[in-house]
Amino acid sequence: MLLRTAAGRSFWWVTALCLLTLALAACGSEQYPQTTLLPRGDFARIADDLLDTTVKWAVAVFVLVEGVLVYAIFRFRGKPGDPEPHQIHGNTTVEIIWTVIPALILAAIAVPTVRAIFQTSATPGKDALTIEVVGHQWWWEFRYPEYNVTTANELHVPVGRTVSLRMASADVIHSFWVPQFAAKRDVFANRETRMWFKAEVEGDYPGQCGEYCGIQHGRMAHRIRAHQPGQFQAWVAHMQTLGAQRKLAGQSAEYATGEKLWTSKGCLACHSLNAVDAPKGMVGPNLANIGARTHLAAGTLKNTDENMVRWIRDPHAIKKGVLMPNLGVTEQEARALAAFLRAHR
Numbered sequence: 001m002l003l004r005t006a007a008g009r010s011f012w013w014v015t016a017l018c019l020l021t022l023a024l025a026a027c028g029s030e031q032y033p034q035t036t037l038l039p040r041g042d043f044a045r046i047a048d049d050l051l052d053t054t055v056k057w058a059v060a061v062f063v064l065v066e067g068v069l070v071y072a073i074f075r076f077r078g079k080p081g082d083p084e085p086h087q088i089h090g091n092t093t094v095e096i097i098w099t100v101i102p103a104l105i106l107a108a109i110a111v112p113t114v115r116a117i118f119q120t121s122a123t124p125g126k127d128a129l130t131i132e133v134v135g136h137q138w139w140w141e142f143r144y145p146e147y148n149v150t151t152a153n154e155l156h157v158p159v160g161r162t163v164s165l166r167m168a169s170a171d172v173i174h175s176f177w178v179p180q181f182a183a184k185r186d187v188f189a190n191r192e193t194r195m196w197f198k199a200e201v202e203g204d205y206p207g208q209c210g211e212y213c214g215i216q217h218g219r220m221a222h223r224i225r226a227h228q229p230g231q232f233q234a235w236v237a238h239m240q241t242l243g244a245q246r247k248l249a250g251q252s253a254e255y256a257t258g259e260k261l262w263t264s265k266g267c268l269a270c271h272s273l274n275a276v277d278a279p280k281g282m283v284g285p286n287l288a289n290i291g292a293r294t295h296l297a298a299g300t301l302k303n304t305d306e307n308m309v310r311w312i313r314d315p316h317a318i319k320k321g322v323l324m325p326n327l328g329v330t331e332q333e334a335r336a337l338a339a340f341l342r343a344h345r
């Protein structure tokens, strides 16, 4: 009687668990854009197909094994007054079968797995767009040698052309993660790692550092902005105008004050406003098009006047441990600097 109740209870638990899984699966991944389950590029699709294959095998095995188990529970249930069942001590045939079948399944899964490893590790062709990725505590630098353009925290890519990422770190180990286009790859200070992908759908996709890299690891986000080829070329052409001697015409008095503060407060020691010929090894992110970015401080804040002022006044209150010092600027000075910077689009 006791056994019967326990079996019944576990049956209901299994049923409830299955229903819960189905309910959770129904919450579509569209609402959670930082997902690997909604691939938007060829590299990500290879990994997703592999996951699908493995899950299908796993579901088949689960249904088969649990089906036999549930059948056995009900079919061979003991009744009151039954004699003691026949005792056995192992069955060689059965043991061989349940060793060989999983071995065959694993061998079958290994074929597409090994193929995917080779496909994703392959070197992209010569027509790929090379982009250098540098991880910093706690932001991302992106350099386009082909166009002599540098930017930060927002990686612009063309749809339909493979991009070849050549990646490194300026300090500790980070991991560049592009959930919907590719995978995660650790980046190191002393060697180059590579990854490639071809975006298939335009849009704005979030990504995130995938390796614990210090206190603000969680605020080391980036965005992939995939454009149609024409729009991408327009972006490149625009970025190529963001050079050193740029004068922004028709700006306010606040802008002029901000421009002076940019020099007198020493901002330019760590940040460059040059997208073209940008100096290497800068401590802070390149700000040539900061006004056009969606976020500030590597995804920490939405890019608004208010947030820019808050950030300049006291970055440590927002991102404790960040390398940017508190410059002791007044509210008014911060507003002027924000006006100056946000005009850089």
Ligand code: CUA
Pocket: 135, 136, 138, 173, 174, 175, 209, 210, 211, 212, 213, 214, 216, 217, 218, 220
């Ligand atoms: Cu960089 Cu975590």
